[in-house]
Amino acid sequence: MTTGVVPAHWIWSGNNFARITQERLQVIAEQVLPESQCGLKKGRGCCDMVFVARQLMEKARKHNDSLFTLFIDLQTAKLI
Numbered sequence: 001m002t003t004g005v006v007p008a009h010w011i012w013s014g015n016n017f018a019r020i021t022q023e024r025l026q027v028i029a030e031q032v033l034p035e036s037q038c039g040l041k042k043g044r045g046c047c048d049m050v051f052v053a054r055q056l057m058e059k060a061r062k063h064n065d066s067l068f069t070l071f072i073d074l075q076t077a078k079l080i
Helices: 008-032 046-062
Strands: none
Touching: none
8 A cells, every 4th residue: 555655766757757758749849830830839939929910910901901810818718
């Protein structure tokens, strides 16, 4: 019967496993994900996507085209 105590070397092993797994998945993600996935690519983030959104808005206005946008805050969105 176990007491529920986790040996320290298991925690260290778990942390290393998570780090190695994350590094390997990052390499795959760089090859598979499209350019539009800035938040998931190294060296890119929200500012890049704000720039792209602004460019799209300016071009739509210049060409007198309709542009529909939807922004969802996934941190506060409640999934049913």
